[in-house]
Amino acid sequence: MTYKLSLLYNVYDQVMTEILFCFLQNTGIDLTNIIEQRSGDASGLCFFCEDKDAVNNILKEINKKNLKDVKVKIEQIQKKDWQEKWKENLEAFKITKKLRVIPFWHLYKYKINKAEDIIIDTTSSFGMGTHPTTQLMSEFIEELKGQYEDVFDIGTGTGMLAIIAKKYGAKKCWAIDIDKKSVLIAKKNMQINACKSELLKCCSFENFNKKDQFDLVIANILTKDLLNLRDKLIEYVKSKKYLVLSGIHDDNYDELRKYFDGEEITHIKTKKKNNWCAVLYRVDSVFKEKVKR
Numbered sequence: 001m002t003y004k005l006s007l008l009y010n011v012y013d014q015v016m017t018e019i020l021f022c023f024l025q026n027t028g029i030d031l032t033n034i035i036e037q038r039s040g041d042a043s044g045l046c047f048f049c050e051d052k053d054a055v056n057n058i059l060k061e062i063n064k065k066n067l068k069d070v071k072v073k074i075e076q077i078q079k080k081d082w083q084e085k086w087k088e089n090l091e092a093f094k095i096t097k098k099l100r101v102i103p104f105w106h107l108y109k110y111k112i113n114k115a116e117d118i119i120i121d122t123t124s125s126f127g128m129g130t131h132p133t134t135q136l137m138s139e140f141i142e143e144l145k146g147q148y149e150d151v152f153d154i155g156t157g158t159g160m161l162a163i164i165a166k167k168y169g170a171k172k173c174w175a176i177d178i179d180k181k182s183v184l185i186a187k188k189n190m191q192i193n194a195c196k197s198e199l200l201k202c203c204s205f206e207n208f209n210k211k212d213q214f215d216l217v218i219a220n221i222l223t224k225d226l227l228n229l230r231d232k233l234i235e236y237v238k239s240k241k242y243l244v245l246s247g248i249h250d251d252n253y254d255e256l257r258k259y260f261d262g263e264e265i266t267h268i269k270t271k272k273k274n275n276w277c278a279v280l281y282r283v284d285s286v287f288k289e290k291v292k293r
């Protein structure tokens, strides 16, 4: 059985949405599983979970927070009811200045331009590029065009960022994800877009031990994981090349900067959108320990 847990409030409120997003993210729920709901005046977030204990645990956390005006609703539902419904309303949209995302299931409606269109299929509403964390990362990949030949996408999801990097000329692209289903979907999306990932593997970055270094390392994962993985992330970046981090809520931005900025890594630029941030760093060799290959 799947549980749908909704956090609802009466009037649409962007700030409240972001607070709840951040709250859920901090209780360990992956962004991929959180869906924003907006119908009429009512809004909120919901996520789906198959583990009753996890649902109870989140309820406990919500009660502790004393989130006034937030109504909590739990429903038991059939998986397929929610898995397909959101797809109907998602049309093609621009994700960066140049690139457009086309949902695979609406492919027949559009005339495809290979240089500018990315076709994405997925089973979850995350990973289509509608979330600011993906959009900010996509913009950085576009802006850095010409400055990378090899790219490592950590937490690839639907593979969208890896595909964008390939579109912009990456010759080698590694992509990993802790989630088996995501890796299968990323593989399919690579094929649809006639791209090839030189390594596409189901693995957590924590346990990933194949050593190499890249011109561009990108990671759109939980901020707490970015913090824990700081040194390892830096190890994978070539000297004078780039590390881009996303998935950082405004509330966590200062902590991330405090923890990441250092002698071996220079902050270049931060982009913000709807209370989310993405950060571009350059990694400098002088202070960096060389990776033993």
Ligand SMILES: C[S@@+](CC[C@H](N)C(=O)[O-])C[C@H]1O[C@@H](n2cnc3c(N)ncnc32)[C@H](O)[C@@H]1O
Binding pocket: 030, 031, 032, 126, 127, 128, 129, 133, 134, 137, 154, 155, 156, 157, 158, 159, 160, 161, 176, 177, 178, 179, 182, 203, 204, 205, 206, 220, 221, 222, 225, 247
């Ligand atoms: C927020 S989604 C980002 C997906 C995609 N890169 C994007 O920007 O749309 C995070 C993805 O990273 C994966 N992930 C989270 N932590 C990870 C880790 N430590 N190692 C590898 N993958 C991870 C999740 O399974 C999920 O697919």
